[in-house]
Each structure stands twice: as C-alpha cells, then as structure tokens.
Amino acid sequence: MNKFYLFTIVLLSAIHISAQDLASKIPKEVYAVASLKGENLTELFPIEEFDKTTPGKEIIKEVSRKGKIHSIAELGVDIASTGYYFYQVTDSIRYHCSLIPINDVNQFESLIHESENIKEIKGVKAFYKNHDKNSVIAWNDQMMLFVHGQISKSYFSNNEVRKRYNLSIKENGDKESPVEYRSYEIFENRSQKREIAFQFIESKIDQIFNKPFSQQQSIFSNADYTKSRDKNAEFSIWISDIMEIYSDILKEADMGRYSELFYNGMNPAKFGTQGLSGHLYAEKDELKASIVYHMDNKMAARMKKVYSGSLNKKFLKYISEEEILGYASYAIDTEKFLVEYPKMVKNSLGGLFETEADIITNLISVILDEKAIGKVIKGDALFLMYDLSDKEVTYKTYEYDEDYKYTEVEKTKTETIPDFLLLLSSDDTSLLKKILKFSQEKGFASYKNGIYTITHREFPTEIYAKIENGIISIGTSLERIKKAGNTPVKISKKHRQILQKSSSSIYINTKEVVGIAKNFERSNRGKKKLDYVFNNVEDIQLTTSKIKNNNMTLELKMGVPTGHANGLKYLITLLEEIDK
Amino acid sequence: MLKKQIAKLLTVIALLSLTSCFEVLEEVNVNKDGSGDFTLTINLSQSKSKIKSIMLLDSINGHKVPSKEDLKEGMIEVVNYLKNSEGIYNITKKEDYENYVFSVSCSFKNIKSINNLTKEVLNKQKVKIGSYNSYKYDNISSEFIKKYSYDPELLRQYNKLSNDNKKIFENASYTSIYRFEKEIRSVSNTATKVSKSKKATMHRVNAIDLINGKATLTTKIQLAK
Numbered sequence: 001m002n003k004f005y006l007f008t009i010v011l012l013s014a015i016h017i018s019a020q021d022l023a024s025k026i027p028k029e030v031y032a033v034a035s036l037k038g039e040n041l042t043e044l045f046p047i048e049e050f051d052k053t054t055p056g057k058e059i060i061k062e063v064s065r066k067g068k069i070h071s072i073a074e075l076g077v078d079i080a081s082t083g084y085y086f087y088q089v090t091d092s093i094r095y096h097c098s099l100i101p102i103n104d105v106n107q108f109e110s111l112i113h114e115s116e117n118i119k120e121i122k123g124v125k126a127f128y129k130n131h132d133k134n135s136v137i138a139w140n141d142q143m144m145l146f147v148h149g150q151i152s153k154s155y156f157s158n159n160e161v162r163k164r165y166n167l168s169i170k171e172n173g174d175k176e177s178p179v180e181y182r183s184y185e186i187f188e189n190r191s192q193k194r195e196i197a198f199q200f201i202e203s204k205i206d207q208i209f210n211k212p213f214s215q216q217q218s219i220f221s222n223a224d225y226t227k228s229r230d231k232n233a234e235f236s237i238w239i240s241d242i243m244e245i246y247s248d249i250l251k252e253a254d255m256g257r258y259s260e261l262f263y264n265g266m267n268p269a270k271f272g273t274q275g276l277s278g279h280l281y282a283e284k285d286e287l288k289a290s291i292v293y294h295m296d297n298k299m300a301a302r303m304k305k306v307y308s309g310s311l312n313k314k315f316l317k318y319i320s321e322e323e324i325l326g327y328a329s330y331a332i333d334t335e336k337f338l339v340e341y342p343k344m345v346k347n348s349l350g351g352l353f354e355t356e357a358d359i360i361t362n363l364i365s366v367i368l369d370e371k372a373i374g375k376v377i378k379g380d381a382l383f384l385m386y387d388l389s390d391k392e393v394t395y396k397t398y399e400y401d402e403d404y405k406y407t408e409v410e411k412t413k414t415e416t417i418p419d420f421l422l423l424l425s426s427d428d429t430s431l432l433k434k435i436l437k438f439s440q441e442k443g444f445a446s447y448k449n450g451i452y453t454i455t456h457r458e459f460p461t462e463i464y465a466k467i468e469n470g471i472i473s474i475g476t477s478l479e480r481i482k483k484a485g486n487t488p489v490k491i492s493k494k495h496r497q498i499l500q501k502s503s504s505s506i507y508i509n510t511k512e513v514v515g516i517a518k519n520f521e522r523s524n525r526g527k528k529k530l531d532y533v534f535n536n537v538e539d540i541q542l543t544t545s546k547i548k549n550n551n552m553t554l555e556l557k558m559g560v561p562t563g564h565a566n567g568l569k570y571l572i573t574l575l576e577e578i579d580k
Numbered sequence: 581m582l583k584k585q586i587a588k589l590l591t592v593i594a595l596l597s598l599t600s601c602f603e604v605l606e607e608v609n610v611n612k613d614g615s616g617d618f619t620l621t622i623n624l625s626q627s628k629s630k631i632k633s634i635m636l637l638d639s640i641n642g643h644k645v646p647s648k649e650d651l652k653e654g655m656i657e658v659v660n661y662l663k664n665s666e667g668i669y670n671i672t673k674k675e676d677y678e679n680y681v682f683s684v685s686c687s688f689k690n691i692k693s694i695n696n697l698t699k700e701v702l703n704k705q706k707v708k709i710g711s712y713n714s715y716k717y718d719n720i721s722s723e724f725i726k727k728y729s730y731d732p733e734l735l736r737q738y739n740k741l742s743n744d745n746k747k748i749f750e751n752a753s754y755t756s757i758y759r760f761e762k763e764i765r766s767v768s769n770t771a772t773k774v775s776k777s778k779k780a781t782m783h784r785v786n787a788i789d790l791i792n793g794k795a796t797l798t799t800k801i802q803l804a805k
Contacts, residue, residue, distance in 0.1 A: 395625040396679045397603065402776040404757050406605075415629055461629065 022084050022099040022143060025208050026219040031245055032087040033225060034237045041234055042080045044282055044568040047073045054576050063111055076108025077101065077144065086219075089248055092155040093200045097208075098146040105141040122206035133198045138205045147204055149197045154251055156196075157181040165196060224275055228292075233279035234568065241273050272296025282567030289556045300550035302340045307503045307546050309333040312425040314471055315382045316496060320489040325512050328383045330504035335374025339365070375428040382499070386419040388516060389477060391461065417461050421475040421484060429467045436465070451481055502543040503552070510537045510558075532577045536561045536570070601626055601751035604787075605683075606713075609759045610691065610724060614717045617670075618694050621683035628680045648677060655682065662686050667693035691715040713797060722762060722805045728797035730790075738791045752787035754797070762803040769799035 026033060050056045051071045063069055072079060078101040088095040102108055112118065112127055119126050126138040135148045155161060159179060162169055168188065170179045187193040219225050228238045239245065278291040295303060311331045319327070342361040393415050398406040426432065436452050439445035445454045454463040464481040465474045473484045498505050514534045518527060538559035545553040564570035605621040624631060635645060646654075655673050662671045662684070670687040688694055695714040716725040738746065763778045772783040781801060789795035 393629055395628065396623060396676075396681055397626070398605065398623075400782065404759070404775050404780040404782045406757075413626065417629070 021082065022101060023082075024213060024218050024220060025099055025143075025145075026084060026086045027088060027213065028217060028219055028222050030086045030088045030219065030240065031248075032085075032237065032239045033219065034085040034235070035082050036235050037082050037231075037233065038079045039081060040232070041568065044234070044566045045572065047071060047079060050572075053572055054579065055572065069111070074104075074107055076104040076106070076111065078103040089244075090152075092152050092161075093197065094150045094152065094248075095200075095204060096148040096150075097204070099208075100144045100146075102139060102142055102144050105139065108139065108144065121202050122210060124205055124209045126205065133194050134201065136201050136205065138209065140209060145205065145208055147201055149201045149204070151193055151197045151200075152252065153183055153186055156186050167192075224273070224294075228275075228277035230279050232281060232283075234282050235280040237276075237278045239276040242276055243274055272298065274299065282571065283560075284566045285560050287558045287560060287567040287571065291554045293552045293554070295547070295550045295552070297550065299344075300547055302344060303552065304547040305336040306332050306340050307552075308336060309379050311380045311382065311499050312378075312423075312471065313500070314469060314485070315380075315423050315425075316491055316499065317489060318382070318421065318423055318471075318473070318485050319384060319491045319495070320487075321491045321495060323386055324509065325385045325387060325516075326506070326508040327385065327499075328504075328506045329381065329499055329502070331380040332503070333374065334377050334379035335370045337379065338368055338370040338373060372428070376426055376431050378425040378427060380425050382423040384421040384423070386421065386477070386480070387512070388416045389419040390414050391417050417476060419475070419477045419480065421473060421477075421480055423484075424472040424474075426467075426470055426472055429470065429472065432467060432472065449482075451478070453478075498541065498543055501546070503546050504544045506540075506542040508540040510540050529578055529580075533574075536564070536574065536577075601749075601753075603752070604754045606754070606756045607759075608691070608715070608757070610717055610761075612719075612761045614691065614719050615687070615689050616691060617685060617687050618691075618697075619683060619685035620697075621681065624680035624682075628678075631680050651675075651677075651682075655684070658684055662697075665693060665697075691717045722803040724758065724760070724801040724803065726756070726758075726797060726799050726801075730793045730796070732793065734791050735793060749787045749791060753784055754787055754790060755782065755784045756797060757782050758801065760801075760803055765802045765804055767799055767801050769796070771795070772799050772801075 023033075023035070048071065051060065051073075056072060059072060060069055063075065069075065081101045083101065084099045086095075086097050086099075088097065109118065109125075114127075117127065119128070121136070121138060124138045124140060126136055128136040134150070135146070138145045138147070156165070156167065157180070159169055161167075167186075170181065170185070187196075215221060222240075224240065225238055228236070230236060273294070274296055275294040276291065277294075278289065281288040281290075309331045311329055315329075342364050346357040346361050391414070392412045394410050394412050396408055397411055399409050400406045436445050436447070439454065440447060440452075444456055445452050447453075450466060450468070452465040452467075454465060461476055462478075463474060463476060464478050465472065466481050466484060467473075468485060471485065473481055475481050475484070495507065498507070511534060514530055514537060518530045518534060538561050540556070540558045542554070542556045545551075545555075560567050560570050564573065603621075603623040603626075605619075605623065607619040607621075608616060609618075610616040635648065652675070655675055659671055659673050662668050667689045668686050670685075672685050674681070674683045676682070686694070692715065696712075712729055714727045714729070716727070717723070718725075738749070757780060759780045761779070764774050764781065767774060767781060769783065771785070772781050774781050781799075783797065783799065785795040785797065790797070
C-alpha cells in the first residue's frame with residue numbers, strides 16, 4: 001500500500017452518516033475521540049474531483065480487486081457525513097473502534113474480498129480472519145464498526161478473575177499478599193488470550209448495534225467533549241486526560257523496576273484532569289491547526305507564573321520585516337521558571353524519593369539565586385533570521401618560484417554564511433560585561449565603538465555583540481549589530497500583535513526560504529519541485545498563547561496561495577506535485 | 581568492513597566542504613648519497629569555515645565528527661609510527677587548528693624507508709586503501725623512481741557519494757615536488773615539469789583524476805651521473 005492510499009484510508013476511516021450522528025454510539029467514559037467531517041470535506045473537494053487525483057485513483061485501484069468500482073462514492077460508505085474513532089479503556093480491555101456510516105450495504109458487502117466468509121455476531125453481520133479474531137468488522141445497513149481489542153494483563157493477574165475465566169491459578173502460601181504473575185504466565189497460549197478478547201469484542205458489537213445508549217450514557221453527556229466540538233473543523237481529536245493515558249500505558253508496559261517510578265509520577269490521582277483537544281481546518285483562504293491543552297488548577301497556576309512575562313517591547317524596534325526570512329520568539333520568566341520547575345519535577349517523581357527530592361529542590365534554590373539570575377537573563381528572546389550574506393574569508397595556499405620552492409601565502413575568497421540576530425533582555429548586564437572583559441583579557445573578544453567582537457579560532461565566523469538599554473544583541477553581521485535598535489524599522493501590526501501576545505512564536509517567510517533553497521539545489525528534479533513550492537506557498541506562523549482559563553493554545557497557520565480554491569484542494573495538489 | 585571504512589573516510593572528507601577544496605603536498609629532497617628529507621602536508625584551509633561548523637557538531641549524517649582531540653591523537657600516532665621506523669629520524673609535525681593545515685616531515689638515510697609510510701599511516705587510521713606510493717633511488721645509475729599503485733576500489737567508493745559530496749574532489753589537488761643535488765636529464769612522466777635550474781620537478785594532479793585512475797603519479801627521473 002502506498003502512502004496515498006494510507007493517507008486517504010485515514011481520512012475515510014472517520015467518514016460519516018447523515019441520518020444520525022454516530023457519536024451517540026460512543027460511551028461517555030472514553031479516553032479519546034477523533035472525528036472526520038465528510039460533509040465539510042466533500043464540500044471542499046467534491047467526490048467526482050477527488051476520484052481523479054492520485055490518492056483517489058489509488059483507493060479505487062486498491063478496492064477494485066474484488067468488485068469493480070469507478071468512484072469513491074461506490075464504496076457503499078456515506079462519504080458525506082461524520083466518521084468517528086474512539087479509544088475506550090476498561091479494567092479488562094482496551095478497545096480501538098471506528099464508526100463509519102453506510103449508505104449502500106450491498107455495495108459495501110460486495111467489496112469484501114472473502115464475502116463467503118461473512119459471519120454473524122449477536123445477529124450482526126461481521127467479518128474477521130480466524131488467526132486475527134481480535135480485529136473485527138461488523139455492520140448493518142446504517143453503519144460499520146471496526147473494533148480491535150487488547151486484553152489488559154493486569155486484570156487477568158487477579159485470581160478472582162482467573163477463576164471466572166477458568167484460567168490456571170497459582171497459589172500463594174502467604175495468603176496476605178496477592179499472587180504475582182509474570183506476563184508469560186497469564187495465558188497458556190496466544191489462542192487462549194485471543195478467545196477471551198473475542199468474547200469482549202462480541203459484547204462490544206452487541207452493545208453498539210443492539211443496545212443503544214441513552215443520552216446520559218453517551219459521550220453527548222460529557223461536557224468536556226461537547227465543549228470541544230467544532231462543526232467548522234474538518235478533523236478533530238479530543239483526549240479526556242493525558243495523565244490517565246500515560247499511566248495506563250505504563251501500567252501495561254513491562255519496565256521492571258522503572259515502571260513503579262514512572263507510574264507514581266504519572267498517577268492520575270495526583271493530578272486534576274488535563275485534557276487535550278485539536279482541530280484541523282482547511283478553509284477557503286487558510287489552513288489552520290489548533291491544539292488546546294487544558295491544565296488542572298495546580299499546573300495552570302505554575303505555568304501561569306512561568307509564562308507571566310512578555311516579550312520586551314523594545315525588541316520591536318529591531319525588526320525590519322521586509323528583510324527577515326523568519327523569526328522565533330519566546331517569553332518566560334526565568335526567575336519563576338527556576339522556582340517552579342524543580343517543583344514540577346518533584347511532583348512527577350510521585351511519592352518516591354520524597355526526602356531526596358525535597359533536599360534537591362531546596363538545594364537548587366540555595367545554590368541558585370533565582371532573582372539574580374532572573375535579572376541577568378529575564379527569559380524573553382527573539383531570534384531573527386536574515387538572508388544569507390557573503391563574507392570574505394582568508395585561507396592559506398602556496399606560491400611556487402622557478403625552482404619550485406614555495407612560500408605559504410594568504411588569499412581570500414567569498415563564502416556564504418547565515419546572517420542572524422539574537423536579542424535577549426537583561427536588567428543586570430554587569431555580569432555579562434565582566435565575562436566579556438575577561439574574554440578580552442584572554443584574547444577571545446575585542447571591544448570597539450560599543451561593539452564586542454568575539455573571535456575564537458574554533459568558530460566558523462566572528463560573532464558580534466552589543467549591550468544597550470538592557471538589551472543584549474548578538475549576531476554575525478557587524479553592520480547589522482551597529483544598526484540594531486538605532487534605525488527606523490518597519491513591522492506590521494499583525495506581527496507586532498503576535499509577538500506581544502504569544503508566549504512563543506515562529507514565523508517563516510516560506511517563499512524567501514524556498515527561493516534560497518532553490519539556489520543550492522543542483523538536481524533538475526529537485527529544482528522543479530522547489531519551483532512549484534515557491535510559486536504555491538504562503539508564510540507559516542506558529543504561536544502558543546499565554547495561559548488563560550487553565551488553557552494554553554498552540555496554533556499553526558498558513559494562508560492558501562492564490563489559484564487554489566481551498567486548503568484541502570491545495571494540500572492534495574501539493575502532495576501530488578511533490579510526489580511526481 | 582574495509583570498504584565501509586573507505587566510504588567513511590571519503591564521506592568525512594567530502595563533508596568537510598561542499599563548495600571548497602583541499603590540497604595535498606608531497607615534498608622530497610634527495611641528497612647525492614640517497615639520504616634526504618620528506619614532508620607531507622594536508623592543507624584544508626579553504627574549507628576551514630565548513631570544518632569549524634562541522635566540528636561544533638557531534639555527528640553528521642550518522643558519521644561521527646572527529647574532535648580536535650581525535651585529530652591530535654591521530655597525529656601523535658603517525659609520529660610514533662615514524663619514530664619506531666628504521667632509517668627515519670628528525671621527525672617533526674605541524675598542526676594549525678586555525679587554518680586546518682597539518683604536516684609531518686622526517687629525514688631518511690635511504691628513501692626506501694618511507695615506502696610504506698602512506699600505507700601504514702592510513703592503516704593506523706584503520707583505513708586501508710590500496711593506492712600508495714613507493715620510491716627507489718639508485719646511487720649508481722642515478723635513477724629516481726616513484727611508483728604509484730592504483731586501487732579501483734577508490735573509484736567504486738567515490739561513486740557511492742552523492743553528487744554534492746563528489747563536488748569537493750573536483751577542485752582538490754595533489755602536488756609532488758622532488759629536489760635533487762644533481763641535474764635532471766629526463767623524466768618519464770610527461771605531466772612532470774622540470775624547474776629552470778634542472779634540479780627540481782613538480783607534478784600536480786587533480787584528486788578526481790587520481791580517483792578515476794586517469795592520472796598516475798608514477799615517474800622515473802634520470803639524473804646526471
């Protein structure tokens with residue numbers, strides 16, 4: 001299967017129904033839900049057009065092995081409604097389920113490669129392979145369910161449970177402590193494990209097809225989930241509690257003595273709910289991804305302190321937007337970070353090593369003077385990337401006389417080096433000045449007209465630095481450092497706002513960057529691809545917000561280049577062009 | 581295993597620069613009695629910015645970047661090898677980590693003593709390339725012979741490099757200079773130039789021609805009797 005096929009299967013495995021929202025089949029207590037909105041997708045990219053694209057053709061080819069189809073519309077699934085995936089964990093089993101709406105059950109069945117092997121589970125048509133009974137497809141004429149089940153080893157290590165399932169029991173002389181089973185002792189063989197998982201899968205199918213949930217039992221009664229739903233998103237994911245997923249993974253993973261340490265650290269009982277939700281939008285003029293991390297009160301209070309700082313406003317006077325290829329900024333409060341971070345580490349160690357952790361965190365605050373460090377490096381930084389610049393460098397070579405006696409001579413040549421500028425805030429520059437003075441004495445730095453030149457024979461180029469008005473600027477171009485902060489510069493309102501309101505941000509002037517890459521690309525094929533990207537790309541912007549209502553939001557955006565109807569069409573065309 | 585090492589060596593050299601090049605300089609002074617001095621210089625200074633950038637990394641494309649300490653150790657190994665070789669004395673080394681120029685020189689009683697030098701030095705660095713030089717000086721017939729053996733393995737390994745990495749060898753050069761006390765009567769290799777004083781020869785080849793096997797370093801120099 002090639003990547004197009006996989007890509008589209010992922011898209012399809014979440015496509016939907018119009019009559020009824022399949023989310024009503026998802027239980028309230030699940031760990032994660034993902035959904036793909038077919039109605040939005042088919043609107044952005046009509047099926048008949050999608051059939052003609054490479055991924056469309058691949059899917060048709062792949063599915064056509066049995067019955068011949070000519071369009072994705074003939075798969076029998078209702079492409080124009082929402083499909084879901086959910087992950088459910090119970091004490092005994094983990095279910096991975098996909099729910100996909102069906103609009104033509106005969107068509108759907110005709111595409112099953114071994115249709116003679118269609119079986120029935122609890123009155124529902126089902127298909128599975130005997131050697132892989134833990135992955136089952138079941139369907140009626142409205143929907144299809146794909147379910148995969150994984151048995152929980154810890155549950156079946158309990159003697160009470162083992163009695164119920166007729167599993168061999170290991171007796172323990174000392175009745176007080178529970179018997180411990182090694183992972184290979186839990187089941188006699190694979191088929192025994194498979195059969196037990198199959199029983200669970202059967203009851204899951206029975207529940208989904210034959211025993212509909214009431215509103216209170218379904219995910220619709222989970223306020224965290226319903227709040228996170230966004231009908232405008234093409235793809236969404238929601239995770240109820242990251243800590244719960246972590247600890248569940250750790251519980252099952254055989255990590256010997258480490259698992260206890262990790263498990264304690266991630267124990268969800270010690271945290272409030274920390275959820276995550278993400279959405280992808282392929283709008284008319286913009287491609288956007290956003291992820292919201294919802295913290296518990298304790299974590300949010302800590303993070304709020306750490307991210308309380310803002311980017312130094314004076315930095316804005318250093319940015320000449322027309323010249324830059326991109327920037328990266330972040331603003332934390334160094335002092336708060338040094339106070340809060342050891343606490344977070346201590347917390348994640350759980351109750352283990354409590355005394356040691358206490359000593360260490362106290363020791364850190366004794367050794368480090370958080371306030372003083374916070375003054376020297378306040379915690380906000382802006383990295384500006386300019387174009388590549390040419391620089392003269394010297395090298396040694398030889399000149400020969402008539403008798404081939406040679407002398408070593410120094411010549412110069414031009415080299416291309418990256419040109420960057422890094423800005424840092426400081427309320428106390430005396431320490432830095434001391435360091436630079438020391439470097440001067442050692443011959444690593446020189447000082448002239450307010451600018452330090454740092455040369456080290458192991459550096460590929462000289463580094464220039466200036467300390468002025470509480471701002472430390474460091475860069476590779478002397479001219480730029482001289483001008484920095486002293487020349488009128490232009491920055492748009494958009495970037496001004498992004499830089500001031502975000503806790504961190506990255507901006508890439510993609511066109512310019514691709515333009516440079518084009519100059520360095522030697523192969524014609526590569527050049528052609530870069531040419532296409534160059535003409536069909538917009539700026540990329542990533543931001544993380546400050547903490548608000550216990551939430552932190554990460555957003556990634558790119559404008560849809562002109563000539564493309566919408567974000568989805570653009571993405572698929574781009575994939576096709578790059579794969580050519 | 582050996583092939584892997586050669587590939588590694590070529591890649592590391594190639595990584596030193598995409599746009600720059602390097603020079604190798606071999607210099608031999610032969611006295612009337614057959615004794616003399618030998619110097620081998622590797623000058624990477626045209627690639628120094630690139631090297632310095634790379635040296636700041638631990639590894640690149642999965643190849644470990646040798647540290648300055650590794651290079652120093654390598655030089656010490658070479659010197660130690662020379663010190664333990666019979667008929668070789670006055671060993672000196674020069675290391676310039678600012679410009680990346682490295683050289684080793686020694687004196688010999690008979691040029692035969694340095695025959696295994698390049699081979700052994702590469703062996704010491706765990707790189708076994710079949711291409712090497714051997715020298716012979718016949719006092720009676722006043723004939724100086726340099727024999728260069730080419731190993732096609734070099735080309736096979738070179739061909740495995742990406743186009744970008746191959747580029748560096750295009751401008752790299754290998755220069756041999758030989759000086760004698762007697763006048764030169766004739767040289768067998770047409771690419772070898774004789775100085776005005778007729779007491780020195782120079783032979784410069786592109787690294788790429790050596791790799792391809794298109795150029796040879798072999799030459800027979802007939803001196804006045």
